Amino acid sequence: MSGTVVNLPTQLADGLPLTVDVSAHPRSDDERAAILASPGFGSHFSDHMVLVKWDVQNGWHDAKIQAYQPFSLDPANAILHYAQSIFEGLKAYRQDDGTLASFRPEANAARFAKSARRLAMPPFPEDAFVAACDALVTIDSAWVPEGGEMSYYLRPFMFASESFLGVRPSNEYYFCVIGSPAAGYFSDGVQAVSVYASEDYVRAAPGGTGEAKCGGNYAASLLAQQQAADEGCDQVVWLDAIERKYVEEMGGMNLFFVYGKDPDNVEIVTPDLTGTLLPGITRESLLAAAGELGIRATERKISLAEWRDGVASGDISESFACGTAAVITPVGSVKARTGNFDISTEMGPVTAKLRQLLLGVQHGTTPDTHNWIHKIG
Numbered sequence: 001m002s003g004t005v006v007n008l009p010t011q012l013a014d015g016l017p018l019t020v021d022v023s024a025h026p027r028s029d030d031e032r033a034a035i036l037a038s039p040g041f042g043s044h045f046s047d048h049m050v051l052v053k054w055d056v057q058n059g060w061h062d063a064k065i066q067a068y069q070p071f072s073l074d075p076a077n078a079i080l081h082y083a084q085s086i087f088e089g090l091k092a093y094r095q096d097d098g099t100l101a102s103f104r105p106e107a108n109a110a111r112f113a114k115s116a117r118r119l120a121m122p123p124f125p126e127d128a129f130v131a132a133c134d135a136l137v138t139i140d141s142a143w144v145p146e147g148g149e150m151s152y153y154l155r156p157f158m159f160a161s162e163s164f165l166g167v168r169p170s171n172e173y174y175f176c177v178i179g180s181p182a183a184g185y186f187s188d189g190v191q192a193v194s195v196y197a198s199e200d201y202v203r204a205a206p207g208g209t210g211e212a213k214c215g216g217n218y219a220a221s222l223l224a225q226q227q228a229a230d231e232g233c234d235q236v237v238w239l240d241a242i243e244r245k246y247v248e249e250m251g252g253m254n255l256f257f258v259y260g261k262d263p264d265n266v267e268i269v270t271p272d273l274t275g276t277l278l279p280g281i282t283r284e285s286l287l288a289a290a291g292e293l294g295i296r297a298t299e300r301k302i303s304l305a306e307w308r309d310g311v312a313s314g315d316i317s318e319s320f321a322c323g324t325a326a327v328i329t330p331v332g333s334v335k336a337r338t339g340n341f342d343i344s345t346e347m348g349p350v351t352a353k354l355r356q357l358l359l360g361v362q363h364g365t366t367p368d369t370h371n372w373i374h375k376i377g
């Protein structure tokens, strides 16, 4: 990498100037090529990071791009104790014409601001969020892999950084963006996943933080995920906290059910946003795009019993989960104390069509009729 970087903005937003401190030790072309040949998911990080500070006196300030590096944390740092932290996940793609683009970053910026408000944190300006992601993709563009389902996964996050053990919102925060080249999310490719419907644990209750993309939701989910693994399943499926009856989500992905086998009369159903589900951008994109494929899309409650009965009667022909990291993944079988059932070992035709549509738009091979593609550089 050269010492000067073109196309970087001088500010992330009005009043938030950006300093660029180019890494003195970027990986060599050979090292990077070896990583990009088989990046996996979330285990390799590009050469730089974006960092912005907030404190009560100065608001958001001191925005910089610098070499990817560890934080030094005081043992009394609030983040280590009270989990005031939120994150986002979005992807940048090398389009077929070689240009770089990300998918709906404004939607992630808006959700990030909402998550911040729920966690009593200062919202990060939405235009600065998009600019920060663009800046990292620009300086580390060599890390955006080409082809297939390859992408560069962006992980913006924000956390309390004040050293203070009193319980109240922190008076200092860091906003940060790191990036990671990514192949498909599930290590064994797009195969149907098996799921375990957790009847012992819940992910989120009404009035809780289920709608926010916060680290604490994930901490609370891990034991159930472990239980699913102990039951021989790939993923946990969450039921509602009150009746333990309605299906909400699968791990970190939203769920869809395909009703009808006649290709001219297909409906996709996804659990409605009751306040306990994470409002996925992939979910919303599928709801908006289904019509283009002649598929009706409905948001409503669906119980585990309806899922089981629908599969048994043939009314439900396919089930799949969706999210940024793994795009769309078929659900093959369900295990629950109230009875197990098998759906399919393969990806169904409706799932495959929706998957193709989304990947096509993201990689620039399908017309972007919704204006979802955000060009970078």
Ligand SMILES: *Cc1c(COP(=O)(O)O)cnc(C)c1O
Pocket (backbone or CB within 6 Å): 089, 213, 249, 251, 252, 253, 254, 278, 279, 280, 281, 282, 283, 322, 323, 324, 325
């Ligand atoms: C991030 C996330 C999703 C998926 O959201 P996308 O915007 O589609 O990536 C679904 N459920 C949970 C719990 C999540 O954290």
